[in-house]
Amino acid sequence: MTDEKGIKTEPAVDTAATVEVLASAIAKKGYKAVGRYYSFSKWKQLKPTEAQQLIAAGLSIITIYEDSNDKPSSFTGATGSQQAHQALHLAQEVIRQPKGSGIYFAVDYDASYYDYVHYIKPYFQAIQSVFKEAGDPYRIGVYGNGLVSEHALRDGLVELTWLSQSKGFRIMRRFARAGSGTSCRVIVSKSLALNLTVTRSI
Numbered sequence: 001m002t003d004e005k006g007i008k009t010e011p012a013v014d015t016a017a018t019v020e021v022l023a024s025a026i027a028k029k030g031y032k033a034v035g036r037y038y039s040f041s042k043w044k045q046l047k048p049t050e051a052q053q054l055i056a057a058g059l060s061i062i063t064i065y066e067d068s069n070d071k072p073s074s075f076t077g078a079t080g081s082q083q084a085h086q087a088l089h090l091a092q093e094v095i096r097q098p099k100g101s102g103i104y105f106a107v108d109y110d111a112s113y114y115d116y117v118h119y120i121k122p123y124f125q126a127i128q129s130v131f132k133e134a135g136d137p138y139r140i141g142v143y144g145n146g147l148v149s150e151h152a153l154r155d156g157l158v159e160l161t162w163l164s165q166s167k168g169f170r171i172m173r174r175f176a177r178a179g180s181g182t183s184c185r186v187i188v189s190k191s192l193a194l195n196l197t198v199t200r201s202i
Contacts, residue, residue: 080126107144
């Protein structure tokens with residue numbers, strides 16, 4: 001299915017909890033992808049056997065990195081470096097995520113332009129530096145409001161965007177209407193665990 005802009009749309013679910021035993025049931029309900037997490041918190045990490053079950057069920061996996069990424073103080077260059085190294089460790093050594101695919105880093109609040117310049121931009125610059133040192137094995141994405149998505153793209157810090165659908169968040173509607181210009185874009189239209197619709201371009 002495609003929208004009015006010709007972007008392919010696929011139903012997907014997103015959850016911090018493991019869905020290994022639910023993989024077949026999720027696929028039977030018509031979902032095509034599952035968003036799962038990388039983190040320092042072991043309880044929310046995507047597990048190898050879980051990834052295998054999701055793939056066996058014919059589901060794609062969208063990986064998102066998030067610890068407590070929900071306030072300005074969560075974002076520093078040091079934190080970006082730490083989270084980038086953890087994301088690469090889990091992707092490369094634990095999950096064996098395919099090279100060239102994306103990892104989204106969450107900015108899980110309605111960040112202002114001041115926050116972006118002073119906190120979030122240095123955070124993504126550090127992530128970009130770590131990925132570059134590792135040979136850029138994965139594409140960097142951001143989950144956040146329209147303002148963060150727009151500026152991170154414009155500054156060349158991310159290739160991929162996942163737009164928060166909180167309608168009161170900064171420039172959410174404008175960014176959604178304009179499109180991202182990326183070759184892969186994610187839009188979440190619902191924010192209930194196990195009941196999300198993900199829109200992605202191909």
